[in-house]
Amino acid sequence: MGREKPTLTEVARLAGVSEITVSRVVRNKGPIAEKTRERVRNAIQSLGYVPNRAAGTLASAASLFIGVILPSMSNIVFPEVLRGIYAGLGDSGYQPLLGVSDYDMQKEQEIVASLLAWQPMAVVMAGFEHTEATVRMLAESRVRVAELMDIDSQPIDLAVGLSHRRAGYDSVKHLIARGYRRFGYVGHDWDADRRARFRYEGLCAALAESGLRLEAEKRFAGPSSTIAGRETLAALLQQTPDMDVVVFSNDDLAVGGYFHCLSAGIVPRDQLGLFGFNGLDIGQALPVPLSTVRSNRFLIGKVAAERLLENRGRPSGGEIVDTGYEIIPGATA
Amino acid sequence: MGREKPTLTEVARLAGVSEITVSRVVRNKGPIAEKTRERVRNAIQSLGYVPNRAAGTLASAASLFIGVILPSMSNIVFPEVLRGIYAGLGDSGYQPLLGVSDYDMQKEQEIVASLLAWQPMAVVMAGFEHTEATVRMLAESRVRVAELMDIDSQPIDLAVGLSHRRAGYDSVKHLIARGYRRFGYVGHDWDADRRARFRYEGLCAALAESGLRLEAEKRFAGPSSTIAGRETLAALLQQTPDMDVVVFSNDDLAVGGYFHCLSAGIVPRDQLGLFGFNGLDIGQALPVPLSTVRSNRFLIGKVAAERLLENRGRPSGGEIVDTGYEIIPGATA
């Protein structure tokens, strides 16, 4: 049976109704008599009809797409945000359309251009750094725009995230309250991950407020990883052995630092405090749970999607949603 | 300037050519005089024209989409496959359209239905277990189908992955060669992850061949996690203390097992061998690298995308691509 794909018209013919009625049944929109609905459903079933969304999008100028641009898929943080977005979209019928920018603004721009070709209802991006052209395209296209992860900058339309500056600040206040005084810092590439810099700034501010300063710090180029955390902490300790706590720019690095301590026979907390950021599962699964900050990544994605659905109209002109964070005391600091 | 979105027609008018010529320039298709191309490009630029893919898809009945269905975003394995798919698609112009099935065949079916509405060139799925309706829909739609991760089953069209049965078999042969005799097994939910069962079967076959058998095994319902690995190994050891090696159904669990050993003062390898599967970064970043099997997830995604692009025609009728695996000796077994 080499028949062609059936269209609305065939379904309508088989069910003995007009095309628009079938369309209404398919989209669950408008008043339809139960009997008619039944008849149409049967026709759809028996023909194996699959609606053509391209046609629907064209006719209605509304696509059921929501563009999502993430900087990376290697770091588990972003798949979690994506999970949140799926959760927030629920069964609204909207489909995420995903692009990965590799932390490259130029690439982000190209992705935005290609996503806009699908007439998405909104574009969700992790981060606030865009090329001028990107911002212009988004403005002209009049889609809603959500910028996720941090709320330390002025959003184009909607921002959902947490204040990394405050998180960094509070982390250090927490550590000072626990008696730590000689701070070290291990971080990764700032240019790629601006949020790490915000946390660092908050950290420095808190130290300064207490008349303290970083005894030592080390940053390496390239993405964060457990291995890098391990090696960088080793190097830092060699250079400055007499710290009592090290703050890492995230949990990946902190877990690496923990592994270094294991290898070097350093007892975490008692001999050297370790503090991360994110609250990843792996940190909480260590023999001793990592002291860190929970960043609610799933929630960020979920809330963003929900807000966008809630108000599909025009930009609200700078709404900011704070999803907060929470210090996990753990047992490494 | 509250102008509407410009269309092909406006661009054509401004450039003083016909619509089809603009279309040809945009798609880089057909012979166009350099001078004309220039003129059209300028017009596009000055209007800020963004093509409407929905219209293009409808007119040409070919969408530049490739449907991708993954069972989970929580396990880093699948984002890595997705990265591979992006890499394989390169700048072909094809866009992945992602669905997440949560290891649920019914949900997979719904996702397939909704993806097909976009007339994708192909559908990529991780796994071989589908509902009858799913298979029927895919067959009738005549898109290409790629089934990823394992090659132990007959594919609908294209399979890319490795033989988990052989991987399990070889792992145990390797461990036997290293002198281990008293085997334990820690695994997770089989119904969700059939590949884990294939590895288990290979493992048992290898043991039987050498006149050995599992001394003890423990499986828990639910997804794999580091915590679960830790707890399950603890329980297994309590029940059967005298094993000399434990094979885990994957690295997440094995890392958890490693953490248990740390807490319990068991020296990995010397007192108890630990063996995983996947070759995750985290395993290789431990103070002592995990003994495991590298499963080339990125490559699986990449090769699948490349093969699909290579031959966009009709299904090849059961092509199988073996991306292989590699035993990582590590230092925990």
Place this chain on the structure above:
DNA sequence: AGCAGAAATGGTAGCGCTGTCATACGACCA
């Protein structure tokens, strides 16, 4: 019975683009 008003259904005209076929124009050769 008669009528307003709601509920259910249909006719028609595009949405913006591309496939198909036709046409115009040189360049080249005999």
Place this chain on the structure above:
DNA sequence: TGGTCGTATGACAGCGCTACCATTTCTGCT
């Protein structure tokens, strides 16, 4: 000089659906 080919362009129909009005049929009420 005329014919042939290849390159460059255009006219037009239509992809499958939905928005926007009708129009018809059913209530419930006086």
